[in-house]
Amino acid sequence: MFPFKKNIILDRDSNRNLYLQICDQIIGFIKSGKLPPSTRLPGTRKLAEDLNIHRKTVIAAYDELIAQGWIKTVPAKGTFVSNTLPIIKTQNFSKTINEVYKNDKSNFSFHKRPYLYRKPNTVYKKEILRIDDGVPDNRLAPIDEIAKTYRNITQKTYHKSLLGYRSIYGNDELRNALVSYLNQTRGLHIDKDNILITRGSQMGIYLASQLLLHKKKNIIIGTTNYMTADNTFQEAGGILHQVPVDKNGLDTVAIENVCKNKTIDVVYTTSHHHHPTTVTLSAERRMHLLELAKQYRFAIIEDDYDYDFHYSHAPILPLASNDYSGNVIYIGGFTKIIAPAMRIGYLIAPKDFVDEAARLRRIIDRQGDTLLEQTLAKMIINGDVQRHCNKVLKIYKERRDLFCSLFKEKLGDYFDFDIPNGGMAIWVRLHQKYHWDDVVKIAEQHNLVLNHEWKRYDNDNSRHNGIRIGFASLNKEEAREFVDRMAKVFDSLNEETL
Amino acid sequence: MFPFKKNIILDRDSNRNLYLQICDQIIGFIKSGKLPPSTRLPGTRKLAEDLNIHRKTVIAAYDELIAQGWIKTVPAKGTFVSNTLPIIKTQNFSKTINEVYKNDKSNFSFHKRPYLYRKPNTVYKKEILRIDDGVPDNRLAPIDEIAKTYRNITQKTYHKSLLGYRSIYGNDELRNALVSYLNQTRGLHIDKDNILITRGSQMGIYLASQLLLHKKKNIIIGTTNYMTADNTFQEAGGILHQVPVDKNGLDTVAIENVCKNKTIDVVYTTSHHHHPTTVTLSAERRMHLLELAKQYRFAIIEDDYDYDFHYSHAPILPLASNDYSGNVIYIGGFTKIIAPAMRIGYLIAPKDFVDEAARLRRIIDRQGDTLLEQTLAKMIINGDVQRHCNKVLKIYKERRDLFCSLFKEKLGDYFDFDIPNGGMAIWVRLHQKYHWDDVVKIAEQHNLVLNHEWKRYDNDNSRHNGIRIGFASLNKEEAREFVDRMAKVFDSLNEETL
Numbered sequence: 001m002f003p004f005k006k007n008i009i010l011d012r013d014s015n016r017n018l019y020l021q022i023c024d025q026i027i028g029f030i031k032s033g034k035l036p037p038s039t040r041l042p043g044t045r046k047l048a049e050d051l052n053i054h055r056k057t058v059i060a061a062y063d064e065l066i067a068q069g070w071i072k073t074v075p076a077k078g079t080f081v082s083n084t085l086p087i088i089k090t091q092n093f094s095k096t097i098n099e100v101y102k103n104d105k106s107n108f109s110f111h112k113r114p115y116l117y118r119k120p121n122t123v124y125k126k127e128i129l130r131i132d133d134g135v136p137d138n139r140l141a142p143i144d145e146i147a148k149t150y151r152n153i154t155q156k157t158y159h160k161s162l163l164g165y166r167s168i169y170g171n172d173e174l175r176n177a178l179v180s181y182l183n184q185t186r187g188l189h190i191d192k193d194n195i196l197i198t199r200g201s202q203m204g205i206y207l208a209s210q211l212l213l214h215k216k217k218n219i220i221i222g223t224t225n226y227m228t229a230d231n232t233f234q235e236a237g238g239i240l241h242q243v244p245v246d247k248n249g250l251d252t253v254a255i256e257n258v259c260k261n262k263t264i265d266v267v268y269t270t271s272h273h274h275h276p277t278t279v280t281l282s283a284e285r286r287m288h289l290l291e292l293a294k295q296y297r298f299a300i301i302e303d304d305y306d307y308d309f310h311y312s313h314a315p316i317l318p319l320a321s322n323d324y325s326g327n328v329i330y331i332g333g334f335t336k337i338i339a340p341a342m343r344i345g346y347l348i349a350p351k352d353f354v355d356e357a358a359r360l361r362r363i364i365d366r367q368g369d370t371l372l373e374q375t376l377a378k379m380i381i382n383g384d385v386q387r388h389c390n391k392v393l394k395i396y397k398e399r400r401d402l403f404c405s406l407f408k409e410k411l412g413d414y415f416d417f418d419i420p421n422g423g424m425a426i427w428v429r430l431h432q433k434y435h436w437d438d439v440v441k442i443a444e445q446h447n448l449v450l451n452h453e454w455k456r457y458d459n460d461n462s463r464h465n466g467i468r469i470g471f472a473s474l475n476k477e478e479a480r481e482f483v484d485r486m487a488k489v490f491d492s493l494n495e496e497t498l
Numbered sequence: 499m500f501p502f503k504k505n506i507i508l509d510r511d512s513n514r515n516l517y518l519q520i521c522d523q524i525i526g527f528i529k530s531g532k533l534p535p536s537t538r539l540p541g542t543r544k545l546a547e548d549l550n551i552h553r554k555t556v557i558a559a560y561d562e563l564i565a566q567g568w569i570k571t572v573p574a575k576g577t578f579v580s581n582t583l584p585i586i587k588t589q590n591f592s593k594t595i596n597e598v599y600k601n602d603k604s605n606f607s608f609h610k611r612p613y614l615y616r617k618p619n620t621v622y623k624k625e626i627l628r629i630d631d632g633v634p635d636n637r638l639a640p641i642d643e644i645a646k647t648y649r650n651i652t653q654k655t656y657h658k659s660l661l662g663y664r665s666i667y668g669n670d671e672l673r674n675a676l677v678s679y680l681n682q683t684r685g686l687h688i689d690k691d692n693i694l695i696t697r698g699s700q701m702g703i704y705l706a707s708q709l710l711l712h713k714k715k716n717i718i719i720g721t722t723n724y725m726t727a728d729n730t731f732q733e734a735g736g737i738l739h740q741v742p743v744d745k746n747g748l749d750t751v752a753i754e755n756v757c758k759n760k761t762i763d764v765v766y767t768t769s770h771h772h773h774p775t776t777v778t779l780s781a782e783r784r785m786h787l788l789e790l791a792k793q794y795r796f797a798i799i800e801d802d803y804d805y806d807f808h809y810s811h812a813p814i815l816p817l818a819s820n821d822y823s824g825n826v827i828y829i830g831g832f833t834k835i836i837a838p839a840m841r842i843g844y845l846i847a848p849k850d851f852v853d854e855a856a857r858l859r860r861i862i863d864r865q866g867d868t869l870l871e872q873t874l875a876k877m878i879i880n881g882d883v884q885r886h887c888n889k890v891l892k893i894y895k896e897r898r899d900l901f902c903s904l905f906k907e908k909l910g911d912y913f914d915f916d917i918p919n920g921g922m923a924i925w926v927r928l929h930q931k932y933h934w935d936d937v938v939k940i941a942e943q944h945n946l947v948l949n950h951e952w953k954r955y956d957n958d959n960s961r962h963n964g965i966r967i968g969f970a971s972l973n974k975e976e977a978r979e980f981v982d983r984m985a986k987v988f989d990s991l992n993e994e995t996l
Contacts, residue, residue: 016880024881067889104691106848107824108763108797111712116857138661147652154645163636163837193602199697199863206862214609232861265606299606326605339661341868350604359614363730364704364862365697370839372867382514383522391565 002035004042005050018053022061030070030081037083041071115234118453129482130449133276134425134470140395141339142379142388149384150375162370168362169354170197170346171373177380178346185386186307187321188330193351196358197344197368201305204331204347205232207357207364208301213238217265220258222250224464226275227456229268229303238266242460249274249281252288259296267293268301272315275305276457276468277427278420286319293327300328308337308389309472310422311397326350334376336424337389344368344376396424396472399479403471406483414490424472430465434493442492446485500533502540503548516551520559528568528579535581539569613732617951627980628947631774632923632968638893639837640877640886647882648873660868666860667852668695668844669871675878676844683884684805685819686828691849694856695866698841699803702829703730705845705855705862706799711736715763718756720748722962724773725954727766727801736764740958747772747779750786757794765791766799770813773803774955774966775925776918784817791825798826806835806887807970808920809895824848832874834922835887842866842874894922894970897977901969904981912988922970928963932991940990944983 008025010018029035041047044062048055062079065071073079153159162171169175175195182188198204205228213219213236221230222245233240241264243254250269258264267289271281281289293300302319320330333345347357361367379385403426404419415430430436436454443450454467474482506523508516527533539545542560546553560577563569571577651657660669667673673693680686696702703726711717711734719728720743731738739762741752748767756762765787769779779787791798800817818828831843845855859865877883901924902917913928928934934952941948952965972980 023885064885067892069888069892104849105824106797106851107792108710108795110709110797110851110854112854113857116854116861118857135663138658141658141661143652143658143661147649151645151649154641160636160639160641163639163641163839165633165838202864203862211608212606228861235858235861294605297606299604299608326603340663341661341865343863343865343867351602353604353608356608356610356614359611359616360733363614363726363733364701365841366700367839367841369841369867369870372870383525387521387562390567394565394567 001042002029002039004047007034008051010051010053019057019060019064022051022058023064026061026065027070035081037081039081041079041081043078113235115231128447128449129478129485131451131482132470132473133451133468134423135340135473136336136392136424137395137473137475138339140392142384143339145379145384145388146338146342146375149378150371153371153374153378159371159374162374166367166370168358168367169195170368171370171377174344174373174377174380177377181380181385182346182348186304187317188348189321190348194348194354196347196349196354196361197373198333198347198361199345199365199368200335200340200343201303201331201333201345202228202232203343203361203365204329204333204345205229205301205303206236207347207360208299208329208331208349209233209236209238210360211353211356212236212266212299212301218262219266219268220250220255220264221268221459222274223460223462224274224276224457224466225268225459226270226303227459229270229275230459233266233268245274245277245279247279248285249279250285250289252285252292255289256292259292259298264296264298266299266301268303269319270303270305271319272304272307272310273420273423275303276425276466278418278423278425278468280310280316280421283316286316286322290319290323290325290327293323294325298327301331302328303331305332305336306423307332309393309396309424311393311400312421315422320348329353334385337385337392338376342372342376344373399471399474399476400426402476402479403474403483406479410483410487411490425468425470427466428469430467432465433497434465434490436465436467438493439489442489443485445492446488448482448485448489499540500527500537502545505532506549508549508551517555517558517562520549520556521562524559524563525568533579535579537579539577539579541576611733613729626945626947627976627983629949629980630968630971631949631966632921633838633971634834634890634922635893635971635973636837637973638890640882641837643877643882643886644836644840644873647876648869651869651872651876657869657872660872664865664868666856666865667693668866669868669875672842672871672875672878675875679878679883680844680846684802685815686846687819688846692846692852694845694847694852694859695871696831696843696845696859697863697866698833698838699801699829699831699843700726700730701841701859701863702827702831702843702845703727703799703801704734705858706797706827706829706847707731707734707736708858709851709854710734710764710797710799716760717764717766718748718753718762719766719957720772721958721960722772722774722955722964723766723957724768724801725957727768727773728957731766743772743775743777745777746783747777748783748787750783750790753787754790757790757796762794762796764797764799766801767817768801768803769817770802770805770808771918771921774923774964776916776921776923776966778808778814778919781814784814784820788817788820788823788825791821792823796825800826800828802828802830803834804921805830807891807894807922809891809898810919813920818846827851832883835883835890836874840870840874842871897969897972897974898924900974900977901967901972901981904977908981908985909988923966923968925964926967928965930963931995932963932988934963934965936991937987940987941983943990944986946980946983946987 010021044055044058048058070082071079072082174197175192178195179192209232213233216237216239218241219233219238220241220243223242224245241258244251269281273280300319304318307315318330320328330348335343407417415428417426417428420426440450440452451467457466508519542553542556546556568580569577570580672695673690676693677690707730711731714735714737716739717731717736718739718741721740722743739756742749767779771778798817802816805813816828818826828846833841913926915924915926918924938948938950949965955964
């Protein structure tokens with residue numbers, strides 16, 4: 001008989017229950033063929049004695065193995081390894097998988113999209129300081145509150161139904177919570193039918209683009225624009241038209257001129273704040289844009305990813321709050337407030353559009369994570385979200401102020417920048433005698449990784465020499481360290497040119 | 499002075515901390531205008547006395563309000579409501595949002611997709627028994643294990659980095675876990691580069707379709723096919739060609755004949771088990787299909803949603819396990835094992851295809867929920883997933899057996915069916931003297947809701963009279979109740995025709 005006593009090794013200090021340890025090991029013996037089908041197992045009393053444990057533990061282990069189908073009890077005869085095991089046997093098919101062949105290249109053709117290609121992110125060592133283009137500080141994420149709320153929800157039996165297939169529009173409680181939340185914080189006047197829950201705001205942009213830009217429809221974007229959005233419009237088949245962006249955002253007079261000559265279907269705006277230059281679309285231009293939309297019947301995709309992060313004064317209400325004609329598709333999300341990995345966003349639009357977007361969403365991803373959506377709903381209702389938002393707003397404002405004063409003090413000779421009214425990044429325009437490619441290269445020698453994709457921001461090839469430098473994810477020490485290293489980078493550059 | 503003592507009401511039995519209760523109420527007073535900007539707040543000692551609580555609690559509340567920016571302390575003067583509040587003021591824009599106008603219809607045009615339209619699900623009363631077309635029983639979901647693992651992960655500080663923007667390919671630990679898991683359970687021979695983590699298998703089908711079927715490429719599907727997949731192919735621009743499906747699955751000889759006359763780019767198969775008819779693609783046909791793919795250079799989308807649910811004998815290994823030419827895109831997911839709302843799936847393919855799919859995924863949804871992906875990785879590694887899988891497999895097998903014996907005993911005169919080898923549904927073909935429309939109508943009178951969309955399964959309009967009846971989500975009592983009511987439904991139908 002197989003020597004169970006010798007082969008089963010129990011670790012009483014392990015987190016894993018003893019009975020599961022027994023299960024794991026017996027399954028291992030079965031899988032490896034040490035215990036072939038129909039092998040008789042020792043009685044529970046015997047095994048308990050051999051292993052010096054309580055008999056109940058062995059019974060629990062056997063019950064588990066029976067439930068999983070590994071062993072079977074034959075009344076009056078004993079317990080045996082099952083002869084119809086839940087393991088894999090090849091059946092007259094692929095008898096000889098001996099050679100391991102990993103396919104790198106496919107043998108079929110598919111549609112390649114060069115515009116979607118980007119350099120993969122490198123993983124850097126710890127001592128290296130990496131500068132992003134404006135993302136939240138994950139160390140501030142309210143992860144304990146989330147985990148707690150999440151757990152409370154999963155503990156309620158009646159929430160089991162949340163695990164199943166649910167509405168393609170998103171969790172009902174979250175949609176209801178968003179009605180009040182958005183009406184209160186953004187001056188919208190929507191009801192539940194105007195809301196589709198998405199995965200982050202990117203899915204909102206994708207859905208809107210697919211519905212609006214099919215078959216070479218025309219879309220207006222800014223000269224300098226959020227590159228991922230541009231890619232999304234191209235993927236949907238849209239034709240991009242650029243208009244200038246100045247200190248007040250998109251030039252709406254230029255938009256009007258384009259509309260006079262061409263049927264424009266969509267205008268894309270990051271009203272609060274323009275990506276990448278961080279300017280705010282002025283109230284006057286917002287009114288003008290809404291009038292144009294009504295007159296020329298185009299849709300406005302208002303990507304308000306930065307609305308919650310405005311420092312200087314209260315934010316300007318979104319275009320969507322003043323849209324009485326059904327022209328605005330308002331897109332936002334909680335990834336910047338909560339955490340990028342917890343992808344919950346929303347698309348707000350006239351009901352007919354929301355319905356169509358939901359149908360498309362069904363075939364992309366069926367539905368969202370209803371448990372996480374319910375968690376967020378609870379956190380909006382009990383005020384956790386707003387509270388957290390106010391807290392990080394204060395911290396980010398301090399970081400912006402520190403960054404800008406350090407920049408002015410130590411780096412003012414090398415680039416220009418304006419203090420941004422909000423957001424998580426500063427738009428930095430390098431003086432023409434320098435080039436970002438050189439700065440990036442020297443920076444690496446100082447263990448500093450800068451955003452090397454400055455071309456992302458230069459969609460009209462004007463060589464404006466601007467990049468975004470994110471300040472929100474760096475604490476005070478890191479900010480000081482960054483600026484010190486940058487000063488050294490420019491010192492080296494100046495020496496080289498001497 | 500504002501009567502704090504009278505207005506602040508504390509509930510000592512509440513789950514909410516006392517200091518947060520104070521915060522909530524003071525914020526409420528500020529928002530409603532009862533405490534205008536610059537109002538002086540009582541000292542902490544005074545308020546503590548008034549409310550009969552410890553002074554530390556008031557200090558905590560004030561600290562929180564200061565952190566959130568609602569109030570400010572002026573040294574030597576006291577604490578005041580802030581005069582730059584984080585609340586919304588309309589700024590020279592939309593001064594008169596008095597009328598509430600909710601847009602039902604958009605003022606712009608967008609591309610409508612009639613093929614995506616389905617009747618919305620009705621919400622039914624509790625006493626009504628609703629029959630699905632084969633979905634898991636959420637009551638069996640391992641939600642406690644998930645919540646526990648999830649919480650353990652969130653408690654580790656070093657996991658904070660999981661909250662940020664991460665790889666578009668999915669969580670590294672999950673990809674590594676899947677390499678062993680899939681190689682072991684499915685006989686695949688892949689490495690990490692062949693894996694893209696998706697949201698459920700539907701996203702895999704969507705991504706593959708968008709890459710493969712662009713610009714009217716040709717795809718072969720079965721006569722009777724999974725409707726959502728058909729919709730996804732159409733959305734991507736594919737042209738659908740049907741071949742017959744018999745007891746051994748897709749007719750591969752018919753596929754060969756199509757290939758001789760037309761350039762076929764893709765063949766779609768639900769090898770294990772064909773949707774909707776539940777048959778298994780035989781080993782011989784699998785070999786034949788792989789040979790054809792190699793010869794005619796088409797891609798096979800192998801949607802193996804049902805692989806883990808096979809009852810009669812060990813499952814036949816996927817086509818992907820025997821693909822040495824790089825023709826198979828293998829799609830699966832954990833939604834049926836874990837829970838439909840926890841949408842994690844995978845797309846397995848040659849590396850070049852995986853790279854392209856990841857790039858497309860970036861603009862759809864950026865990335866997955868890394869915390870949930872990490873949770874699943876842990877559950878695969880510690881065996882929770884396989885254990886749970888074995889457990890529910892046993893339960894579903896019992897339910898299938900009960901269902902089939904009850905069907906045979908009580909409903910055999912009204913329809914034909916074969917005992918499915920796996921999956922969660924029975925393919926039921928109504929005798930021609932009946933019609934599903936009538937059955938559904940009478941059933942509703944018996945508080946029984948059947949899947950009314952029989953047309954979904956009839957993509958060649960053959961009126962085969964088949965629908966899927968899900969057994970997995972009903973326990974024994976519910977199954978008995980269902981069959982009893984069905985018997986009554988047919989009694990009524992027979993009486994009517996008499």
